[in-house]
Amino acid sequence: MEAVAAVLKEPSGPFSIETVEVAAPKAGEVLVDIKAVGIxxxxxxxxxxxxxNPFPVVLGHEGAGVVEAVGEGVTNVRPGDKVLLTFNSCGECKRCKSNDPAYCLQFFPMNFGCVHSDGTNRLSKDGATVHDNFFGQSSFAAKAVANSRNVLKVADDADLATLAPLGCGIQTGAGGVMRSLSAKQGESLVVIGGGAVGLSAVMGGKIAGCDPIILIEPQVARREEGLALGATHAIDPIAQANTAEAVRAIVPEGVDMVVDTSGYLPAVEQAVNMVCTLGRIGLIGVPGSLDAALPVPLVQFITMGGTVRGIIEGDSDITGFLPELIAHHAAGRLPVDQIITRYPFSEINQAIEDGHHGKCIKAVLTFD
Structure with missing residues (x-):
């Protein structure tokens, strides 16, 4: 069969809207007619x-759509089901068996390898391979061959364009607070970065009952959005360069938790002086360099019992946390609609450009 897809032919090149051939799903796989995908x-x-990752490739990993066909052995979904797609995991390693699939021992090859478990691909163009299976889906295409482990059935009346970002960005931010750092009622929280992940952390903090919730973000519109979504304070790091001092002006003893979603090392470095005793720092934002390192004052952190930990996918699991987030959204506690801007799929390059310049917070591409 054929489908339209955004193909990336070379590193940092523009996405090219092309028609590709899509092979049928094999055992354990699910063919999804994609209706929406977040960037x-x-x-x-x-x-x-x-x-x-190899090129040419179809990326995209916040997909949502309708099941078109299933391969042998798939029992969790059937054709006609609306589904939400998320990250891939092996299901066999000790992390998957302990219900920690975000830390699957095969996470990197299964999500970034862009090849299916049998070593082949399901997309092609004029007989040549187009790499797919990015995060187990490659949903920058009208059809994606996903895996049964990373497909979740949702309600028949679900708004797929709203739910799509839950598959990565939203669950990462909200889960970083609610699950990774185990936020408790009344604990104080700092969120560094007011993009989609950071604002999701703010929403997660509000759901958990955190107070105060302090957002550090240079863009005024995003600070305002953060306050609307549940932050009690917002700090402009340009106007107040010593953000640790600004945080302690609000919470003199230091905060219980800091979540960094920026990956900007000068901002992250200040986090170690923001936390109080038994304070936890969660690192979500990926820095620009693989050699980036966070200097931690050892004596200070030993004597105060501090914790620094990395966070992947908000410690989410597909059958536990994603349904919980969907329920929070339905109840009005996770108003992700407020940060979503919808674009036709053909405008993928414009959507990326708008996100880069801060014109939108979370771009979602739609196929209808």
Missing amino acids: CHTDIAAATGAFG
């Missing part, structure tokens, strides 16, 4: 070749 910072990073 995530990880897509942009992968587009540069930073993760070693």
Whole structure:
């Protein structure tokens, strides 16, 4: 069969809207008619070749759509089901068996390798391979061959364009607070960065009952959005360069948690002086250099019992946390609609450009 797709032919090149051939799903696979897909910072990073993914390639990993066909052995979904797609995992390693699929021992090859488990691909163009299976889906295409482990059935009346970003960015930010750092009622929270992931962390903090919730973000519109979504304070790091001092002006003893979604090392470095005793720092934002390192004052962190940990996908699991987030959205506690701007799929390059210049927070591409 054929489908329209955004093909990236070379690192950092523009996405080219082309018609590709799509092979039928094999055992354990699910063919999804994609209706909407969010654009995530990880897509942009992968587009540069930073993760070693091959080219030409179809990226996209916040897909949502309708099941068109299933391969042998698939029982969790059937044709006609609306589904949400998320990251891939093996299901066999000790992390998957302990219900920690975000830390699957095969996470990198299964999500960035852009090849299916049998070593082949499901997309082609004029007989030549187009690499797919990015994050187990490659949903920058009208049809994606996903894997049964990273496909979640949702309600028949679900708004797929709203739910699509939950598959990565939203669950990462909200889960970083709610699950990775185990936020408790009344604990104080700092979020560094007011993009889609950071604002999701703000929403997660509000759901968890955190107070105060302090957002550090240079763009005024995003600070205002953060306040509308549940932040109690917003700090402009340009006007107040010593953000640790600004945080302690609000919470003199220091905060319980800091979540960094920026990956900007000068901003992250200040986090170690923001936390109080037993304070936790969660690192989500990916820095621009693989050699980036966070200097941690050892004596200070030993004596205060501090914790610094990395966070992938908000410690999410597809059958547990994603349904919880969907329920929060339905109840009005996770108003992700407020940060979404919808674009026709053909405008993918414009959507990326708008996100780069701060004209939108979370771009979602739609096929209808």
